[in-house]
Amino acid sequence: MNGDKQATVPTALPGRRWALPSALVEDLYPERSRPGGRPRRTARDWFVDFGCFLLAVAIGLLAADVLDDENLSAAMAVADQVIGALSCAAVWLRRRWPVGLAVAMVPVSLLSATAGGAVLLSLFTLAVHRPFRYVAWIGGASLAVTPLFYWMRPEPGLPYLASLFISVLLGVTVIGWGLLVRSKRWLLLSLRDRARHAEAEARLRAEQAQRLAREAIAREMHDVLAHRLTLLSVHAGALEFRPDASREDVARAAGVIRESAHDALQDLREIIGVLRAGESEDAGRPQPTLAALDGLVAESREAGMKVVLAARVADAAEVPASVGRTAYRIAQEALTNARKHAPGTEVTVSVSGARGDGLVLTVRNTAPEGEVPHVPGSGQGLIGLTERASLTGGTLDHGPTPEGGFEVRARLPWG
Template sequence: MSTVSGDEAVPDPPALPGRRWLLPSAVIHEFDPAAARPGGRPRRTARDWIVDFSCFLLAVLIGLIGADSVGDNPHVTHSAATLDQLLGAAACAAVWLRRRWPLGLAVATVPLGLLSDTAGGACMIALFTLAVHRPFRHVAWLGGVNIALVPLSLRLRPDADLPYVVTVVLAVVLMTATIGWGLLVRAKRQLMFSLRDRARRAETEAALRAEQAQRLAREAIAREMHDVLAHRLTLLSVHAGALEFRPDAPQAEVARAAGVIRESAHEALQDLREIIGVLRAGDHDDTGRPQPTLAALDTLVAESREAGMKVTLDTRVTDPAAVPASVGRTAYRIAQEGLTNARKHAPGTEVTVTVTGGPGEGLVMTVRNPAPDGEVPHVPGSGQGLIGLTERATLAGGRLEHGVDADGAFRVRAWLPCG
């Protein structure tokens, strides 16, 4: 099953592995929308709880170190140390809110970091969370404010063991490293989302390419079906219609028509096998029967004459052997369709098939028949033959024209590149 976004079909996200608890909630929310709560906020995974608890323990551990340092600092009074520890405890408890309000927590820890050494660990975790979950502009502003306040904070509560400059440098380096680590984690997550989106787009494009290939294959089947079978089935229709309207015809004529019907049905089955074989295996089918080329025009004309048509073939190709097989096959199909149409719509008329040209100048194929005398019996057809021929000639790099001449004759003329 796949979802649709706009005009583009997007496949469903890939199935998550069994150890999904190792993934952060943001990643699971991207891969599995069902993991989100009704409000849209992703649920915490087991990994999230482990990470949050580790961050809380780290904040508490750093807070205890800071509280001990503040208690032993002769520059800090007892009441100031007590306030420092209380603010640090509140900051450590607020670490549990870092996923829901990362920006608010980072803003709240700015004054806490200025007033409390015990809140130092919570302030670092708040900056790290901000760098992971929010855009860089927020990180730049709040990170810059925190770094700018470091000298003032250490001026208010100088370290009892290290020089002032050293403590400022260490604090700035530690804060910068924390922000950089958070930005690295965010960049890795964005890369993961980008790769996932690229994979989904690749799947979509592959599905569209497969669908297009399937559609082209269907069109090729339909085109070959029409071009090949219409010729045979028209013979069946014409001779079966003759038997229907002339039940009192001489025995020899009835036997001849029945023979043409049998032979046409046999040839239609052979052509059908040939089409399927070509679509599966290329230019030759499984039986080794070649596709018709320009050299097969004589056989096509002979079959039409045996069916009772009057056909004149005029072939003036300078070098028939140099005509590519694909061009010859297209010319054969044009002649076949022209003879089929003449048999259906102008029975009894003389059809002229002319082939001229050669390599370097192109191949010119003309099928012409005069207007029929009297009323012509209706023979059903799809009406798509000439459209298919035009498309076939265009795909071969040529062009096809058809219409009625000034004398009423119908003419099909095609030019095909050759050589």
């Protein structure tokens, strides 16, 4: 009876868009992209870009301090610093043109030591925003020219192999870091897609359960409505072929016709809007009413269940057929769920009510002892019961009890 719970996973972070990279915002919120297709920069983007710019400038200033030790001419030193300054300014373009910036930094890395920070940031951005093939070619080219740079401009006070090892290790580390960031973003997007698919499947299952419940109700209402119209036709035909009938017989037949017409209109109101499907195997069978609840409880007891029936309805025959049939189906499904999900527990079926007050049906099971067996399901039974009660004009609530059991409670109209 413990119904399956459908879990929903949020697909976005509506209150924290500012904390997401613009690349993720573009995928999570396509409507926020600019008309040209470029995503809008978030507050996080501005903060990160400004930090990257400062980092490139800091690395450039550190490299500028050792230019005097390299015995460079004044013109070469000035050119090195100018190229480094332009490279630091180009860091602001890394999101828009990551491939172009990384390609431009390959020859720059041969000419300027102060552009080292911008070169590393361009490789990091390339690894984050572009597939691995771009990283392999451009990153490999950038690392390949490193030995040539240190051959032309040896590092003062550091052996050639040591300088080369540190530079290559730093470049590989930055590229690996970028690839890690890219993989984490792809993981987030894949989880988002899985969450969307799960929500769509859950919504389809719920709609299918509602449709099946409506179809079953439509078939049942078809049988009941056909019965009432047939009864009305028989009595109207009797009046037509027996014009000499006594006043008592005419009044009795007219009363039956009036009651049948009224009941048929009531049933017709319930069936309007319900899609009727093709006939199933049980079409044409007599539909159960509230009076059949005793037989349902007896069948459950014969199956080994501990069921207690507390019926406080003065005359079950006075309950409208549609209301009684709905109450029977709810009790039937609830007993089935209790037998599957809480075997061995005691189940109490309570039904009470009166004309004008409505009918209240409660099915409650105690807390199961020991480990509860896992029975796969989709929760469509409770969805169907809720739809059935709603179409009758009532409500249905279900959930765990404070004692650890489970309860299904339906309130149905009885006018």
